[in-house]
Amino acid sequence: MSLQRVVRSSIIDAPIERVWSILRDFNSHDQWHSVVAQSEIEDHQNADRVGCVRNFILADGNHIREMLISLSDKDYISTYTIVEATVPLIRYVATVSLKPVTDGNRTFWHWSSTFETPPGMETQLRDMVAHGVYEAGFSNLKSFLSSGQVIDRANELKRQAVVTGLPIQANAIRVRDYGQASVMQYEAVNVPPPAEGEVRIRQTAVGVNYLDIYLRKGWIPEFLPLPATPGMEAAGEVIDVGPGVTSLLPGDRVVYMCPVPGSYTSIRNVPVVCTTRIPPGISDQVAAALLLKGVTADYLIRDLGHIKQGTRLLVHAAAGGVGQIISSWAHSLGALVIGTVSSPSKARIAREHGCHHVIVGRDYQFSDAIHSICSGVDVIIDGLGDAARDENFASLAKCGHWISLGQATGAINEISPHWLIQKSLSFSRPVAFDYVATQDKLNERAQRIWKALFDGILKNPDYEEFELKDAYLAHEKLESRQSTGSLLLKII
Numbered sequence: 001m002s003l004q005r006v007v008r009s010s011i012i013d014a015p016i017e018r019v020w021s022i023l024r025d026f027n028s029h030d031q032w033h034s035v036v037a038q039s040e041i042e043d044h045q046n047a048d049r050v051g052c053v054r055n056f057i058l059a060d061g062n063h064i065r066e067m068l069i070s071l072s073d074k075d076y077i078s079t080y081t082i083v084e085a086t087v088p089l090i091r092y093v094a095t096v097s098l099k100p101v102t103d104g105n106r107t108f109w110h111w112s113s114t115f116e117t118p119p120g121m122e123t124q125l126r127d128m129v130a131h132g133v134y135e136a137g138f139s140n141l142k143s144f145l146s147s148g149q150v151i152d153r154a155n156e157l158k159r160q161a162v163v164t165g166l167p168i169q170a171n172a173i174r175v176r177d178y179g180q181a182s183v184m185q186y187e188a189v190n191v192p193p194p195a196e197g198e199v200r201i202r203q204t205a206v207g208v209n210y211l212d213i214y215l216r217k218g219w220i221p222e223f224l225p226l227p228a229t230p231g232m233e234a235a236g237e238v239i240d241v242g243p244g245v246t247s248l249l250p251g252d253r254v255v256y257m258c259p260v261p262g263s264y265t266s267i268r269n270v271p272v273v274c275t276t277r278i279p280p281g282i283s284d285q286v287a288a289a290l291l292l293k294g295v296t297a298d299y300l301i302r303d304l305g306h307i308k309q310g311t312r313l314l315v316h317a318a319a320g321g322v323g324q325i326i327s328s329w330a331h332s333l334g335a336l337v338i339g340t341v342s343s344p345s346k347a348r349i350a351r352e353h354g355c356h357h358v359i360v361g362r363d364y365q366f367s368d369a370i371h372s373i374c375s376g377v378d379v380i381i382d383g384l385g386d387a388a389r390d391e392n393f394a395s396l397a398k399c400g401h402w403i404s405l406g407q408a409t410g411a412i413n414e415i416s417p418h419w420l421i422q423k424s425l426s427f428s429r430p431v432a433f434d435y436v437a438t439q440d441k442l443n444e445r446a447q448r449i450w451k452a453l454f455d456g457i458l459k460n461p462d463y464e465e466f467e468l469k470d471a472y473l474a475h476e477k478l479e480s481r482q483s484t485g486s487l488l489l490k491i492i
Helices: 016-023 122-146 156-164 210-217 284-304 321-332 344-352 367-373 386-395 432-436 439-454 468-479
Strands: 002-012 036-041 053-058 063-072 077-085 090-101 106-117 168-175 184-191 198-208 233-241 253-257 267-271 275-277 312-316 336-341 357-360 377-382 396-404 426-428 463-467 486-490
Touching: 002 122, 016 090, 016 106, 016 122, 106 122, 168 267, 168 468, 184 267, 184 468, 198 253, 198 284, 198 468, 210 468, 233 284, 253 284, 253 432, 275 439, 284 321, 284 396, 284 432, 284 439, 284 463, 284 486, 312 321, 321 336, 321 344, 336 344, 344 357, 357 367, 367 386, 377 386, 386 396, 432 439, 463 468, 468 486
Parallel strands: 312 336, 312 377, 336 357, 377 396, 396 426, 463 486
Antiparallel strands: 002 106, 036 053, 053 063, 063 077, 077 090, 090 106, 168 184, 198 233, 198 267, 198 486, 233 253, 253 275
């Protein structure tokens, strides 16, 4: 046997994210590479799952099975190996790697492999790989991209639905009566083709937020008129796009936050203006755990709290999903961060995420502890609601700002201007969606979140996953104050 090495490179006139979205799909070659006649991933596994096997037939009739052995969205590199083939490429291992070319926003594509060949076939097989596979692949992908075609990664049922304009069946949580978590029922629903300005998304991870509980209980009935599906955010892959959508393509990974509930489902149509791309290196789960909570933290810190060096900040539920992000981000800006939590174990988590002082208790009595630390706080971020009303007032310093983020213990009794004027306090009751009213604003805030994550200001969020059908269990855990970090619904 003779060890061979083939190396080829090319410049592709497209952004690296666009090229990578195609090449990271281990089952896409039959749609853009002329040498591949048909291809499928065995055992119905995802085409980007390490260990999946691509079973394909070449245009000349040869049959090959290849296994994906590594994939890095952060570094734009994938490696695969032949496990069985009618072509005598023995111990074949190949690596595809991309690098951005700043001149013209293009992509450098490097493709290399090593393999052994039977004696006498060295030149024949080396030329086949170099010219028939690699160089032909460069040319084919350039033509594919310039034609404006897109990769359809959906399964055959979804492909048929896209072509014929038929609905796709999905599984969803439906609420027909307001009440306890048990009112949420798991049902089959039909999702129509996306309308103008919409994208249809195959969801993988759905974020669970306290707002979902408020809506399920009927506290804001105009926001969730029954029957309805709760949920405000999710991540997944675009199946197809409606008329007028040019910013996304089928196969793009996106995360969204939408002011209209409906995310507790496996497939959903969403206005494209509510979506933002998920960067390579960030999983769907992390994106779903971070977007809405991160956007909330961003506008609270930047737009309302004006957090800076020396700001004295009180964060309630500091070990929760939003609390962890706010505490970490505010700490990095030089604020004095004080958190409240309900247990010693949560106090440890709050400290790990930037709280300088943590007050532990379930009785909503914290103002004395605040005044033992400082003369009063400048900003309070309050998701507790009415049970903490008087203690919040007592904890604020003069000219302080009280931001009411939620009402876990019930709606706050009327806040009188005559009460606030005693300390020259200001009071805010913001809604996150008003701070991302345009896609540009959503993208701007999302980019700050991803950058803070990559820079280490924010940690990869802790999250716990529940199956979609068990959404009621996620709600029960969140309401019981047993959860820390984020809760997600996973789509199986």
